[in-house]
Amino acid sequence: MMIERPAQLAFNPAHLMRGFGGTYFTHAVIAFVFAASAPVAIILTTGQAGGLSQADIASWIFGCFFINGLISLLFCLVYRQPLVFFWTIPGTVLVSEALTHLSFAEVIGAFYGTGLLMLALGLTGWARKIMARLPMPIVMAMVAGVFLQFGLDLVSALENGFSIAGPMVAAFIVLSVWSRAGRLIPPLIGALLVGIATVAAVGGFHPTGSGDILARPIIQSAAFSWPAMIELVVPLAITVLAAQNAQGYAVLEAAGHRPPVNAVTLACGAGSILTAAVGSVSTCLTGPTNAILASSGERQYHYGAAVLVALLALIFGLFSPLFTRYMLATPGAFIATLAGLALLPVLQRAFIASFKGAFTMGATVTFLVTVSGLVIFSIGAPFWGLVIGYGASRALERADFRTLDEA
DSSP: OOOOOOSOOOOOHHHHHGGGSHHHHHHHHHHHHHHTSHHHHHHHHHHHHTTOOHHHHHHHHHIIIIIHHHHHHHHHHHHOSOOOEEEOHHHHHHHHHHTTTSOHHHHHHHHHHHHHHHHHHHHHTOHHHHHHHSOHHHHHHHHHHHHHHHHHHHHHHHHHOHHHHHHHHHHHHHHHHSHHHHHHSOHHHHHHHHHHHHHHHHTOOOOOSOOOSSOOOOOOOOOOOHHHHHHHHHHHHHIIIIIIIHHHHHHHHHTTOOOOHHHHHHHHHHHHHHHHTTTOOOEEEOHHHHHHHTSSSOGGGHHHHHHHHHHHHHHHHHTHHHHHHHHHTSOHHHHHHHHHHHHHHHHHHHHHHHHSSSOHHHHHHHHHHHHHTOOBTTBOHHHHHHHHHHHHHHHHOHHHHHHHHHO
8 A cells, every 4th residue: 555645745834824814713712612623522521431540531632632742743843734633432432331341551552453443444445445335324333323313412401400401502592593603603512601600600610629721641551351342342443434534535535635545544533542542432534624724715724723733732642631631621411412512414415414314224123223222242332233233234224235346
């Protein structure tokens, strides 16, 4: 496999600075705030559900932002494209499910396994071939089944914490309907700002004493167990390659960029191994953040805005204990609403992709098994959802597979 060569390696500070001002600066700030708000809330929800300490969660966030920020900075400068790397959000949700019956050390062992698998796929060039043979409706049905709980948590937050969740959802709806205002303040950012104001108004912010301000990442121990490897490695790799990277490629190509697919796959594998050391979920090429950065302006300066995002990520990662402590001091309804609203469009797309066309029976079986929480041989439901759903589709939807084979 050949790693894509950059168009030019010469560093041009004046050219880079053109991407630091005006529209590019605005896009960089919005893209970063998006990445540092609701997606972080999903990590906090996962960590709390899995019984992780505040220090473990802060270390996780450090890896997600600081290590991936370094990778992003390198790729943006070398390839002169908006190539921002963060972490797989569907993978984080998978981990939330896994931590109900696996230890954190076993999950980290699976992170290492996922990184090695993606390195192998990148080096051999098999990643694209494998994803072309796996029916996407079945994959997205697994994603929908895993994300469903976050949607239900949003409903519960409205029921049990309406004073906070209600205004946040209202702001999200208003900014979604009022397109002119929504272009100035994205709906999710508006919900975040309204949520902060509401929490302050009702006195729901209760920080727990003092603590570290600068990051002190924890080198986590790993345990390699077959149940964890079987349950998590393949689904995590799928979420990176199919649910995240593919989205990132699509938005960049639509904006006229040519993302280096092979190099990105290798970076995701290497990044996943590095971030696993501090307890972070697998690295991916982010879709939403890069979409914001490439949404307008001259294509040749998009990478400047991406460099700004990478620099902000480095700062956020360095101060991860402080941000973690403040986020955990907010009411549960605030975190649940923010995470639920972030995943609501993703859940919608997952349902559409699962049940709109071919492989609908396999997708239905996959979704039901994933939602059931089935555990066999200490291996969780997302893996069995893929296996059983794929088997059902092979038996009952042969015509769909013939069409896929011909394509």
